[in-house]
């Protein structure tokens with residue numbers, strides 16, 4: 001992007017670079033950056049991390065907030081408009097509110113979301129709930145994980161008895177008035193099959209979007225087996241046997257891979273994230289991930305990851321970092337590798353869901 005001025009080649013000012021967009025080899029325009037800010041978590045979901053004591057990454061191997069914000073700025077220069085903060089559990093990291101407050105101030109970022117297990121949303125932070133503080137800081141959308149309404153099952157799945165806190169967190173999120181709140185439930189055969197209808201009713205009573213997610217081999221835990229896998233098609237059939245045929249909603253998009261449906265006779269939307277069984281899953285992918293330890297991952301279901309922390313800490317210029325992003329996007333695979341007997345080499349918690 002060098003321009004000629006009076007015979008001299010000069011770098012364009014950053015403002016000019018706003019027009020550059022990242023597009024991969026398959027025509028996916030990358031406009032969404034998922035940013036993990038920690039590998040730590042206050043829960044131990046059995047599909048995400050092993051139950052035994054976790055070795056967390058040392059602090060100096062985690063990007064500082066300043067470093068992360070610089071990379072978000074670089075991504076925004078290159079056409080990223082949407083950021084979702086995740087983890088681990090992002091709300092366990094100190095000063096997270098100050099960090100998220102800085103994101104909407106970045107030129108080009110128009111959408112900010114956070115993914116959380118919900119346990120800390122109701123916690124008091126300086127006279128308001130964490131949820132309200134996040135809303136005040138500019139977070140527009142919150143995804144909250146909730147696999148079951150059964151307290152005992154919740155404790156079995158997450159390794160923690162935090163069900164009441166999550167329900168409180170959901171109430172706090174509703175009270176905070178976010179533009180969008182989604183509940184995410186990971187499907188597990190023999191575990192939460194009987195929770196589909198209760199979860200739908202729970203979401204309906206609160207006017208929340210509920211999404212069912214297929215178990216993905218993204219982590220090194222023993223529950224990611226064929227036997228525990230429940231395809232979204234089966235969950236959909238079970239839901240239809242209760243409510244009648246779901247009505248596809250082609251037009252509704254949340255910048256994500258979910259397929260949405262309306263429940264007949266009511267104004268309720270449910271989504272299905274069929275990463276394993278939906279052969280078109282990757283077609284609309286617009287996403288790039290930044291792990292908390294400074295790796296750019298072009299795809300959740302691929303071993304590819306590129307260490308941007310190294311050049312960042314070695315003093316790379318903004319131009320060099322922009323080029324790094326562009327090169328990573330250029331290596332984005334056409335689709336994930338989950339269906340090819342994919343063996344995860346990292347825990348989900350360290351990648352950022």
Ligand SMILES: C[S@@+](CC[C@H](N)C(=O)[O-])C[C@H]1O[C@@H](n2cnc3c(N)ncnc32)[C@H](O)[C@@H]1O
Pocket residue numbers: 041047048086087088089090115116117143144145184186213214215216217218219224348349352353
């Ligand atoms: C890794 S978590 C990070 C954010 C936050 N701690 C939470 O639980 O929402 C993001 C999402 O990934 C999902 N997840 C984790 N492991 C998964 C797996 N093996 N298959 C499918 N989804 C998974 C979680 O249920 C959650 O909705």
Ligand code: SF4
Pocket residue numbers: 041042043044045048049087088089116117145158348349
């Ligand atoms: S899914 Fe979220 S809450 Fe559960 S262990 Fe992973 S990071 Fe923690």
